[in-house]
Amino acid sequence: MTKPRLRTTAQWLLGIWLLVVAIAAFHWAPTARGFKGESSRIVFFHVPQAWVAVLAFCVNLVASLRYLRGRDPLDDARAAAAARLGLVFSVLATITGSLFAHVMWGSFWNWDPREVSIVILLLIYAAYFALREAITDDERRASLAAAYAILAFVTMPFLIFIVPRIYFSLHPDTLINTRGAMDMESRMFQVLMGSLVGFTGLFSWLYTLDVRLAKIRLARRRREEV
Amino acid sequence: MAVLAKELTAELRGRVALNAVGLFGLTTLIAVAYQIGPYRIADADRPHLLAALLWIILYFAAASGLPRVFVKEEDARTAKTLRLAARPGAVFTGKFLFNVILLAALEAFLVPLYCALMSYGIAGIGPFTLLLACGAVALAATSTIVAAIISRATGSGTLFAILSVPLVLPLLVFLIQGTRAASASAGLAEVLPALRAVTSLAGVTLVTSAFIFPVVWHE
Numbered sequence: 001m002t003k004p005r006l007r008t009t010a011q012w013l014l015g016i017w018l019l020v021v022a023i024a025a026f027h028w029a030p031t032a033r034g035f036k037g038e039s040s041r042i043v044f045f046h047v048p049q050a051w052v053a054v055l056a057f058c059v060n061l062v063a064s065l066r067y068l069r070g071r072d073p074l075d076d077a078r079a080a081a082a083a084r085l086g087l088v089f090s091v092l093a094t095i096t097g098s099l100f101a102h103v104m105w106g107s108f109w110n111w112d113p114r115e116v117s118i119v120i121l122l123l124i125y126a127a128y129f130a131l132r133e134a135i136t137d138d139e140r141r142a143s144l145a146a147a148y149a150i151l152a153f154v155t156m157p158f159l160i161f162i163v164p165r166i167y168f169s170l171h172p173d174t175l176i177n178t179r180g181a182m183d184m185e186s187r188m189f190q191v192l193m194g195s196l197v198g199f200t201g202l203f204s205w206l207y208t209l210d211v212r213l214a215k216i217r218l219a220r221r222r223r224e225e226v
Numbered sequence: 227m228a229v230l231a232k233e234l235t236a237e238l239r240g241r242v243a244l245n246a247v248g249l250f251g252l253t254t255l256i257a258v259a260y261q262i263g264p265y266r267i268a269d270a271d272r273p274h275l276l277a278a279l280l281w282i283i284l285y286f287a288a289a290s291g292l293p294r295v296f297v298k299e300e301d302a303r304t305a306k307t308l309r310l311a312a313r314p315g316a317v318f319t320g321k322f323l324f325n326v327i328l329l330a331a332l333e334a335f336l337v338p339l340y341c342a343l344m345s346y347g348i349a350g351i352g353p354f355t356l357l358l359a360c361g362a363v364a365l366a367a368t369s370t371i372v373a374a375i376i377s378r379a380t381g382s383g384t385l386f387a388i389l390s391v392p393l394v395l396p397l398l399v400f401l402i403q404g405t406r407a408a409s410a411s412a413g414l415a416e417v418l419p420a421l422r423a424v425t426s427l428a429g430v431t432l433v434t435s436a437f438i439f440p441v442v443w444h445e
Contacts, residue, residue, distance in 0.1 A: 068441055116399075123392035130388045134379040144375050147438040148389065151371060154434045158396045158427055 014205060018198045021191060029191040032184070039103040044191055046096040048199035049089050053121055054160070055203060056086030060128075061153045064146035076142035077214030079149060080132065081207055087125040089203070093118050117159035124152045229312055229320025233295065234327070242298075243291040243328060251287030251336045255343065258283065264345030276346045277405035281398050284336060285365070288329055292369040293386040295321045296377035305377075314440040318370065322432075325366035333358050347409065353417040354408035360421060361401045364428035368393050371435040374442045393431075400424050 025044040032040035063079035066072070097115060098108040109115065131148055135141035184192065237243055258279055267275050299305040308317060337358065340346060348354045368390060376385040404420025411417075 068438075116395075120392050120395050123395075127389045127392055130385065131375070131379060134385055136380075140378060143441055144378055147442050148375055150438055151431070151434055152393060154430045155393050155396055155427070158423065162423060 011205060014198070014201045017194070018202065021195045021198045024191045024194065029188045030185060032188060036103055039100055040188075042096055042100045043188075044195045046093060046100060047192060048195045049093040049096060050118060051196055052199050052203045053086050053089040053093055053118065054156075055200065056082045056089060056207075057121065057124075057153065057156065059207070060086060060149050064149040067142055067146045068150075071139070071142075073138070073142065073218055074211075074215060076138075076146070077218065078211055079142075079146060081210035081214065083125055083128050083149070084210065085203055085206055087122065087129070090118060090122040090125060094122065113159075117156075120159055121156065124156075128152070227320070229308075229317055230323045231320075233320060233324035237324070237328075243294050244331070246294070247287045247291035247328060247332050248335060250290040251283060251332055252339075254283045254286060255336060255340055259340075259343040262344070264343075272346075273406045273409055276344055277402045277409065279344075280337070280340055280346070280405060281361075281401050283340065284329075284333065284361075285394065285398060287332055287336065288365060288369065289387060289390065291328060292325050292366070293373040293376060293383075295325055295370065296373045300377045309443065314443045315436065317443060318374070318435065318439045321374075322366055322370045322435075325370050326362055329362040329366050330359070333362060349410060350408040350412040350414070350417060353412075353414045353421070354405065356414075357401065357404045357408060357417060357421060357424065360424045360428060361397070364397050364424050364431065365394065367428055367431040367435060368397065371431070371439060371442070374439060378442065397424060397427050400427070 021044065025041055029041070029044070031038055032043075059082035060079050063075050063082060067075035067079060094115075097118065101110055101112075101115070102108045128145060128148060132141055132145050135144060262279075296305075299308055312320075341348065372386060372390045372393065376389060379385055400420045400423040404417050404424065407416040407420065414421075
């Protein structure tokens with residue numbers, strides 16, 4: 001099978017997978033106890049979006065470290081691509097989280113530690129792009145953006161893992177909790193894992209497209225310079 | 227230490243950063259104290275609001291002066307000379323220590339004034355002082371490396387706030403919580419979780435800054 005055909009097949013499989021997950025989320029997985037109405041079904045979309053936002057952050061970090069080591073412009077493009085997607089998924093996670101908060105607690109925003117952590121991730125991505133826009137020289141932009149990405153990454157574990165454990169949080173802790181227990185019904189867990197795989201695949205596909213576009217732009221720029 | 231001595235000498239001659247942070251802090255404090263004062267906050271809200279207001283005033287006062295430590299080198303075109311004269315580690319350490327001293331001076335000036343004007347009683351003076359010290363180190367660590375990054379970009383004035391706020395927010399959360407605990411109780415145990423978090427954050431930021439500063443400095 002040729003590479004383009006393999007790619008097309010993978011894209012179709014991803015689309016079908018996500019469709020199956022969406023159907024299972026609404027028609028196969030049960031609703032969770034202790035949640036209002038059907039609101040618990042949002043977990044199948046909100047959690048994967050938050051997961052992808054953090055994954056994009058990690059990819060951004062790795063690409064930034066690689067750039068500082070090898071000074072390959074493609075690594076800078078990879079870092080920027082990951083940050084762009086991270087920003088999109090952070091916004092989506094914030095929106096879905098707000099919708100859930102409105103249904104459960106009557107308010108779109110409760111300044112819960114987990115809510116605050118996703119907003120700070122959003123701010124970090126926005127600051128990353130503000131820094132990139134403020135520097136005209138390509139190499140300097142890449143180096144300074146990489147330095148900021150590394151600095152920002154070390155702050156995030158405090159918000160994502162430490163603050164919700166020290167301070168009270170309204171956020172449900174069925175998966176990540178101090179008891180080390182999994183409090184989710186098995187069908188719900190299966191759909192959630194399926195959704196996680198699907199969203200990760202979606203991120204991977206969009207990221208690959210962005211990086212391929214960056215490769216083409218870099219190649220064109222090199223030809224123009226010659 | 228030579229870089230620190232240079233910074234202190236230059237600052238004592240010109241007093242630009244001192245005046246900036248001192249006056250900004252004082253102006254903000256007066257505005258807050260005049261409008262809110264000790265009587266306009268309900269007793270139940272005082273612990274949260276007063277702790278939050280204190281650190282907001284301290285942070286924004288610091289933000290008006292801390293970025294200068296690198297920006298002034300680029301503006302005065304002395305950065306290239308400094309790159310030739312000193313190793314990156316020495317430059318970062320000197321600038322970081324200068325910022326710690328500046329913040330400590332700001333806290334020594336503003337905090338007693340704030341407590342007096344807002345009638346803010348602190349039950350645990352010892353833990354609170356420790357929190358202020360750790361907070362100064364952590365804030366200085368973040369501000370110094372961000373100042374180094376923005377000094378190489380255009381629009382450095384606005385960029386400092388944009389870049390530093392997401393990084394400083396977790397630190398401010400811990401400091402405010404610690405201050406609340408210190409104002410309510412004299413014991414160290416209540417402030418310890420916040421102290422641990424602030425110290426960890428300071429340590430992690432310093433180590434990361436030591437790793438990335440040579441890249442930023444020579445870019």
